[in-house]
Amino acid sequence: MSGTAGPIVRATGVGKSFRGLHALAEVEFEAAEGEILGIIGPNGAGKTTLFNVVSGALAPDTGRVVFDGRDVTGAAPDRIARAGMVRTFQLMRPFGSMTVAENVALAAQHERLSARTLRERSLDVVERVGLGPYAHRRATELPTAGLKRLELARALAMRPKVLLLDEVLAGLVPAEREPVLDLLAGLRERDGTTLLFIEHIMAAVMRLADRVLVLDQGRVLAAGAPEEVTSDPRVIDAYLGEEPTTGEPAGEPGDQAGREEATDAGS
Numbered sequence: 001m002s003g004t005a006g007p008i009v010r011a012t013g014v015g016k017s018f019r020g021l022h023a024l025a026e027v028e029f030e031a032a033e034g035e036i037l038g039i040i041g042p043n044g045a046g047k048t049t050l051f052n053v054v055s056g057a058l059a060p061d062t063g064r065v066v067f068d069g070r071d072v073t074g075a076a077p078d079r080i081a082r083a084g085m086v087r088t089f090q091l092m093r094p095f096g097s098m099t100v101a102e103n104v105a106l107a108a109q110h111e112r113l114s115a116r117t118l119r120e121r122s123l124d125v126v127e128r129v130g131l132g133p134y135a136h137r138r139a140t141e142l143p144t145a146g147l148k149r150l151e152l153a154r155a156l157a158m159r160p161k162v163l164l165l166d167e168v169l170a171g172l173v174p175a176e177r178e179p180v181l182d183l184l185a186g187l188r189e190r191d192g193t194t195l196l197f198i199e200h201i202m203a204a205v206m207r208l209a210d211r212v213l214v215l216d217q218g219r220v221l222a223a224g225a226p227e228e229v230t231s232d233p234r235v236i237d238a239y240l241g242e243e244p245t246t247g248e249p250a251g252e253p254g255d256q257a258g259r260e261e262a263t264d265a266g267s
């Protein structure tokens with residue numbers, strides 16, 4: 001489903017094996033500029049591996065990744081990030097001896113901005129993610145929700161065209177998720193940012209995603225509009241369980257026992 005200008009990211013025939021285990025096989029997807037693509041699937045489905053390949057952390061065994069009209073297959077992660085495709089990680093490792101704003105500034109340091117511009121950009125991004133009151137405090141003082149926002153701020157400081165988000169809501173209580181979701185939804189409005197986000201919290205996927213890519217055992221099981229995908233029997237069977245759209249994931253994905261309790265998700 002390409003827009004008139006063609007997709008900003010396109011992966012074709014992507015395969016990656018780890019000692020005979022097909023983490024990814026013949027994976028194809030594309031995202032148009034400004035599109036929000038949710039990526040879901042059980043544990044071990046290959047979601048993070050796909051991000052690793054797309055962002056350059058891993059070279060695929062087969063296939064190509066094209067970003068903004070350029071073939072970036074196997075290119076170094078920092079090159080891809082500087083070209084405008086930036087990822088967040090599930091685990092955050094801020095520099096504890098530095099302030100929140102300094103941690104953010106580090107992410108954009110390579111752009112050789114003046115100290116003043118760098119500081120202004122960092123503070124702007126820190127404000128936007130709601131960390132204004134912590135700007136000049138050490139990153140180690142942040143609670144989990146704050147660390148998540150810091151990770152997002154660091155990615156945003158690079159002014160990405162495409163932002164790859166790996167479970168940015170994990171570990172947040174529902175009240176903490178809302179502002180992050182608002183922020184993410186606002187990125188497209190404000191900057192036209194394309195988002196690819198891996199997420200297990202289905203309420204977030206339903207709210208944000210224009211389209212959803214479902215991976216299962218390294219392959220694309222389904223792709224399409226959120227309502228279409230979540231009512232697909234194959235997706236329900238492989239991942240969602242009985243009640244796909246109630247909010248919380250149907251148990252931890254891959255946790256087959258969790259499917260029994262899926263109808264009462266939401267707490």
Ligand SMILES: Nc1ncnc2c1ncn2[C@@H]1O[C@H](COP(=O)(O)OP(=O)(O)OP(=O)(O)O)[C@@H](O)[C@H]1O
Nearest residue numbers: 018021022023041042043044045046047048049050
């Ligand atoms: N560096 C690696 N070496 C060996 N096996 C790996 C490596 N990275 C991933 N795998 C394997 O590849 C498969 C896909 O893993 P991946 O982390 O991409 O899944 P995922 O969908 O992101 O899962 P989760 O939801 O648990 O994060 C798994 O079986 C995993 O054990």
